[in-house]
Amino acid sequence: MKSAKSKQRLNELRTPARSRQNLAQGDKAPVQVFCRLRPMQRESDSPCMKIISPTTVLLSPPAIAINYRNETKSMKYTFKEVFPPETNQQELFDRVALPLVEGLIKGKNGLLFTYGVTGSGKTFTMTGEPQNCGILPRCLNAIFKTINDYQAHKYVFKPDNMNMFDVQSEAEAMLERQHELHKFKTGKKNNSNPDLAMSSSDITKVGGINEDNQYGVFVTYIEIYNNSVFDLLEDGPTGRNLPVKIIREDAAHNMYVHGVTEVETKSAEEAFDAFYLGLKRKRMAHTNLNAESSRSHSVFTIRLVQAPVDEMGEAVIQNKNVLSISQLSLVDLAGSERTNRTKNTGQRLREAGNINKSLMTLRTCLEALRENQINGTNNMVPYRESKITHLFKNFFEGEGQVRMVVCANPRAEDYDETLQVMRFAEMAAEVEVSKPQVIDVAANMGLMSGRRKANKLFYAARDNIARPEAKDLELDLGLVYSLGPDFPSLELNSSQANHITKELMAHLEMRISRRETLKRSKQIKDERFRSSLLGLEKDSMEIRSENQSLKAQLMDSDRRIRALEDRLTTTENASMSFQRKLTEMTEYTSALKRELQEKDLLLNQNKLEKEKQKKILERKYNHKIAAEHEKAKEINSENEKLRNKVEEKENRLRIIDKALHIDRGDAIGDCQNTQTLGPQRNENAAQTNRDFTPGSTPRALPAHLLTLFSSCPQTRETRDTRDNRETPASSRRGVAIANPRHRRSLSADGKVWVEHAPNKLVPMGTVMKPNIPSSKVVNKLTNVKDIANSKTSKYCLISQEQDTDGELETKVYKGDVVPTCGGGAQVIFNDVEMLKQFSPNRDRRNAGYRTKFQGVTRPAGETPCRSQLS
Numbered sequence: 058m059k060s061a062k063s064k065q066r067l068n069e070l071r072t073p074a075r076s077r078q079n080l081a082q083g084d085k086a087p088v089q090v091f092c093r094l095r096p097m098q099r100e101s102d103s104p105c106m107k108i109i110s111p112t113t114v115l116l117s118p119p120a121i122a123i124n125y126r127n128e129t130k131s132m133k134y135t136f137k138e139v140f141p142p143e144t145n146q147q148e149l150f151d152r153v154a155l156p157l158v159e160g161l162i163k164g165k166n167g168l169l170f171t172y173g174v175t176g177s178g179k180t181f182t183m184t185g186e187p188q189n190c191g192i193l194p195r196c197l198n199a200i201f202k203t204i205n206d207y208q209a210h211k212y213v214f215k216p217d218n219m220n221m222f223d224v225q226s227e228a229e230a231m232l233e234r235q236h237e238l239h240k241f242k243t244g245k246k247n248n249s250n251p252d253l254a255m256s257s258s259d260i261t262k263v264g265g266i267n268e269d270n271q272y273g274v275f276v277t278y279i280e281i282y283n284n285s286v287f288d289l290l291e292d293g294p295t296g297r298n299l300p301v302k303i304i305r306e307d308a309a310h311n312m313y314v315h316g317v318t319e320v321e322t323k324s325a326e327e328a329f330d331a332f333y334l335g336l337k338r339k340r341m342a343h344t345n346l347n348a349e350s351s352r353s354h355s356v357f358t359i360r361l362v363q364a365p366v367d368e369m370g371e372a373v374i375q376n377k378n379v380l381s382i383s384q385l386s387l388v389d390l391a392g393s394e395r396t397n398r399t400k401n402t403g404q405r406l407r408e409a410g411n412i413n414k415s416l417m418t419l420r421t422c423l424e425a426l427r428e429n430q431i432n433g434t435n436n437m438v439p440y441r442e443s444k445i446t447h448l449f450k451n452f453f454e455g456e457g458q459v460r461m462v463v464c465a466n467p468r469a470e471d472y473d474e475t476l477q478v479m480r481f482a483e484m485a486a487e488v489e490v491s492k493p494q495v496i497d498v499a500a501n502m503g504l505m506s507g508r509r510k511a512n513k514l515f516y517a518a519r520d521n522i523a524r525p526e527a528k529d530l531e532l533d534l535g536l537v538y539s540l541g542p543d544f545p546s547l548e549l550n551s552s553q554a555n556h557i558t559k560e561l562m563a564h565l566e567m568r569i570s571r572r573e574t575l576k577r578s579k580q581i582k583d584e585r586f587r588s589s590l591l592g593l594e595k596d597s598m599e600i601r602s603e604n605q606s607l608k609a610q611l612m613d614s615d616r617r618i619r620a621l622e623d624r625l626t627t628t629e630n631a632s633m634s635f636q637r638k639l640t641e642m643t644e645y646t647s648a649l650k651r652e653l654q655e656k657d658l659l660l661n662q663n664k665l666e667k668e669k670q671k672k673i674l675e676r677k678y679n680h681k682i683a684a685e686h687e688k689a690k691e692i693n694s695e696n697e698k699l700r701n702k703v704e705e706k707e708n709r710l711r712i713i714d715k716a717l718h719i720d721r722g723d724a725i726g727d728c729q730n731t732q733t734l735g736p737q738r739n740e741n742a743a744q745t746n747r748d749f750t751p752g753s754t755p756r757a758l759p760a761h762l763l764t765l766f767s768s769c770p771q772t773r774e775t776r777d778t779r780d781n782r783e784t785p786a787s788s789r790r791g792v793a794i795a796n797p798r799h800r801r802s803l804s805a806d807g808k809v810w811v812e813h814a815p816n817k818l819v820p821m822g823t824v825m826k827p828n829i830p831s832s833k834v835v836n837k838l839t840n841v842k843d844i845a846n847s848k849t850s851k852y853c854l855i856s857q858e859q860d861t862d863g864e865l866e867t868k869v870y871k872g873d874v875v876p877t878c879g880g881g882a883q884v885i886f887n888d889v890e891m892l893k894q895f896s897p898n899r900d901r902r903n904a905g906y907r908t909k910f911q912g913v914t915r916p917a918g919e920t921p922c923r924s925q926l927s
């Protein structure tokens with residue numbers, strides 16, 4: 058029951074934005090609008106603004122103004138305060154921002170805008186220049202100078218990512234610090250800009266700090282660009298690649314950027330580091346008006362977390378509900394220039410459109426708010442239409458100090474834009490926001506003030522009490538142990554001074570009772586101290602053992618790290634050597650590739666050359682083949698002619714044969730030689746003549762042999778026989794008759810042969826030729842004497858041809874040489890030997906190098922020629 062009550066009470070103590078309804082009417086304050094005029098750039102420039110009082114400016118339309126005809130009247134605009142061009146940064150800070158810093162320290166929210174045309178000095182006012190810092194660095198310096206002695210250790214306060222904070226114990230915070238230290242060692246970059254450093258004498262210290270609190274400072278830096286929110290402090294990619302953040306409402310209905318990086322900073326320098334890191338990432342675009350014109354709104358927020366220390370004045374109370382969180386948002390708005398004036402196009406135009414739209418929404422929101430406040434209406438204010446208004450909705454709807462510095466460039470060229478700015482400023486100044494309320498959480502919890510100081514003094518006394526010089530030490534222990542006010546005056550100067558005795562008695566009694574109270578209090582404290590000492594001792598022992606185990610872990614980790622480092626070195630060496638090899642191999646491969654390409658090229662060239670040659674040869678051979686075809690045709694026609702002639706001759710021979718049969722007796726009688734022959738021989742001759750059919754031999758003869766026949770000298774009788782079939786018997790005397798008696802073995806008859814081998818023969822190799830012992834070999838029968846002489850009696854013609862299967866066929870035509878009456882000779886062919894040779898591969902059955910005889914005709918009783926294998 059008690060805990061529920063205390064919880065409720067703690068919830069009440071928190072300082073979220075409260076709704077306006079809960080606040081009294083008197084708790085409102087108008088938005089404070091200041092005006093700062095920047096110096097003129099050129100002396101030749103004519104101004105359109107004049108300061109007529111410390112709070113008023115006069116804006117006069119110059120002749121170049123767009124609305125010159127409509128607005129010829131000069132207008133007065135009143136501000137909380139007007140700062141002339143010569144106002145320095147410190148003055149401005151003191152007047153405008155210092156109260157916000159004071160409010161922040163006291164737990165109040167604050168919002169400060171700089172608003173104005175591009176180049177009017179917004180960034181100069183907010184950030185400033187090197188050695189001439191603006192509001193932002195001065196705020197940071199002032200905050201840290203003020204809270205410096207009262208800062209909590211880092212990570213005691215930890216953002217819970219829902220716009221609130223957790224409170225961690227000292228041990229947890231220490232662990233995180235160690236973790237960070239390790240991270241820092243392994244390469245954290247320093248973004249600090251020394252130019253922002255200020256001499257400590259220039260830094261203002263704010264009063265009114267609650268010394269019984271501990272403080273933590275957190276900064277965020279966001280950019281609103283093209284109506285999207287980007288976290289400028291987020292680790293990772295820069296520029297447009299940053300992820301877009303969304304605005305959300307926390308449990309206390311405060312708006313915040315969800316997932317934004319909140320950096321805890323312990324000094325102004327650390328905060329500058331964060332600021333410069335964000336600044337680096339900020340988009341700066343160039344326009345025709347200003348080479349460094351900011352195209353986005355940037356919001357730098359400082360959140361101050363404070364929590365009361367416990368009753369001992371030492372550690373922060375470990376309860377997130379007692380935290381007080383205040384924030385100061387410093388907003389540098391983008392320039393409010395007209396787009397047509399800046400000559401923007403494309404992306405720039407879109408940016409300018411978004412900038413103008415968001416500023417317009419700001420204006421619309423403020424107008425609607427003012428309308429509601431003046432008329433008591435409850436019209437919807439379109440905060441959500443732009444990110445900037447959505448984010449700061451609480452300042453207008455809830456509570457907080459809102460201030461605006463309107464920056465103005467008094468030159469005439471800026472009149473039109475400045476006029477708009479002035480109107481906006483005038484309107485904004487009429488808007489009221491609720492004053493922030495501060496609740497003293499510690500007082501509500503029953504904690505005495507001065508705890509921290511007492512604790513400090515206690516430690517100082519404890520440290521110094523043992524020293525010899527301690528007796529001279531003046532310790533202000535009054536706050537801690539006091540027996541009340543000093544003794545009253547005890548001088549007894551008369552007997553009627555009883556009242557003095559009474560006073561003394563009363564005083565002494567009071568002191569005695571006070572002493573008793575202090576004694577009791579001391580006893581209680583002693584008890585508590587003892588128990589807490591025990592607790593501490595216990596904690597200390599735990600910490601010691603934990604420390605030892607952590608040390609062991611650390612050593613182990615160190616060992617592992619060293620081993621990993623060794624491995625890494627080895628791997629790196631190996632990797633380098635592989636890299637070298639890889640490079641070599643790559644070079645080698647590329648050399649080989651080059652070689653291959655060259656070879657391919659050569660090959661292709663050769664191929665092309667060959668193709669060319671082939672085509673040339675084809676053309677050549679096609680010509681030749683065509684010529685050969687022509688020749689073959691001619692030969693065929695020649696053959697045809699010869700065949701006709703042969704047929705003609707055959708016919709004649711048949712006629713002769715007939716005639717011979719009819720007039721056999723006469724014919725024999727006409728021939729003298731035949732008279733000596735017996736009837737048997739005549740019969741043989743007749744038989745021979747019968748065997749020798751006119752058609753057989755000539756048909757088997759090749760063409761050139763027919764030529765031989767025709768080339769043989771012919772007798773008148775034969776000519777007559779050919780010419781006249783009915784030639785008388787006496788006239789047929791000269792017809793040569795073959796004598797078959799001379800036919801002997803083809804190889805052993807001992808006769809003289811004429812071996813006619815017209816062509817160069819293919820060496821037969823495996824074939825045994827017939828044995829012809831005495832022969833005369835001729836290639837051409839040009840001389841008749843070769844055959845028509847007394848010795849030669851046999852003729853043999855050897856021819857080689859290819860058969861239809863492409864096999865070599867050797868034919869030996871044999872015949873008897875019979876002298877003719879006219880002194881010539883005729884050959885009577887009576888035998889043909891045909892030798893065919895087959896390749897063993899052609900027919901397995903013929904394997905063994907057999908030679909076949911085909912179509913061999915030979916006279917009876919003769920030994921056939923033998924072919925042998927070689």
Ligand SMILES: Nc1ncnc2c1ncn2[C@@H]1O[C@H](COP(=O)(O)OP(=O)(O)OP(=O)(O)O)[C@@H](O)[C@H]1O
Nearest residue numbers: 095175176177178179180181347349350351391392
């Ligand atoms: N009060 C001043 N005193 C001296 N110089 C000033 C003052 N105000 C502005 N300037 C100078 O004017 C220039 C433009 O100022 P600044 O960049 O602050 O303009 P801006 O309004 O922020 O422009 P943008 O909207 O483009 O960001 C700067 O070089 C700055 O030094």
